[in-house]
Amino acid sequence: MQLKPQDFLVALKLVAWGEQRWTYARLAQELGLSVSEAHACIKRGLQAGLLLPNRESSPDAAAASDGALGVQEPMGIYRVTRKRVRRAAEPEREVGADNVVRPHAHNLAEFALHGAKYAFPAEKLPLAVGVPTSHSAPAFAGVFAPGSTDFVWPHPNGSVRGVGVEPLHPSVPFAAMQDAKLYEMLALFDALRVGKARERSMALERLRALIDPDASPSPKGGALG
Structure with missing residues (x-):
């Protein structure tokens, strides 16, 4: 996994939003990215430790939520297809109701101050x-x-x-x-x-x-x- 500049940009955007509820559609729109690219940025940010899952269980829960939001479409083609079609129809309400991740403040600050200028x-x-x-x-x-x-x-x-x-x-x-x-x-x-x-x-x-x-x-x- 190689961290990309847009991953850092997404992490900073989440800092700027603070406690605001957000959706992948809004994140993509305000950053000039596609929704699928916004999903990929969140996934890489988690893997790099710049973001934390908002669910108590583990980082795997956030990865699983990516699948539920359509990032990994092959998962669950059978069994819960109807539910996922409904969620795709109203992404603003479903995603905004429970932000999937939040910035890992300490790690992100360390990277921004001491590593990012060399990476980018x-x-x-x-x-x-x-x-x-x-x-x-x-x-x-x-x-x-x-x-x-x-x-x-x-x-x-x-x-x-x-x-x-x-x-x-x-x-x-x-x-x-x-x-x-x-x-x-x-x-x-x-x-x-x-x-x-x-x-x-x-x-x-x-x-x-x-x-x-x-x-x-x-x-x-x-x-x-």
């Missing part, structure tokens, strides 16, 4: 108009003096011209514009990938607080000056 390295692109990211994003508004180089995800609906940064996934600019908290986390993650030392230090603390608010503060906290 940034690629700088030519100057372009796009959606601001890294220290240029709203998450950093008023923190850094104007005049520094802007970074953007190239996008036709963008409003800022700057150095292009290949987004974590092609759907990131769209997904970020749908959800301010997700946007903040994605921009902070880019600061870890392309920012200078002070920007990275700030991003570490803020991203940790967003993903795992119950974690002990870093001993390096407050070193932004």
Whole structure:
């Protein structure tokens, strides 16, 4: 199993939603993914330890629920076919009533802060108009003096011209514009990938607080000056 960028994106989206009830259809729509791809992301996130099943029994229960939701369609072609056809007809109510997984806050924070930038390295692109990211994003508004180089995800609906940064996934600019908290986390993650030392230090603390608010503060906290 190889973790994909969209798996990390899905995990961050679940952090952004918090305790909200969600459906695979809504998850796919807001991230610009297909429903089947959203299912696959959840499955890989569980296997990687970035997500936890919401059912008490075991991670296998979440995998079983994937089958019940149509991820593994060959399972149960006989025996309960009628029930599953009904669920497929009303996915919003069935899935939203019981979220299958939740973020594993500690593991996801560790990966986001110390591993993801190596698993999904940034690629700088030519100057372009796009959606601001890294220290240029709203998450950093008023923190850094104007005049520094802007970074953007190239996008036709963008409003800022700057150095292009290949987004974590092609759907990131769209997904970020749908959800301010997700946007903040994605921009902070880019600061870890392309920012200078002070920007990275700030991003570490803020991203940790967003993903795992119950974690002990870093001993390096407050070193932004």
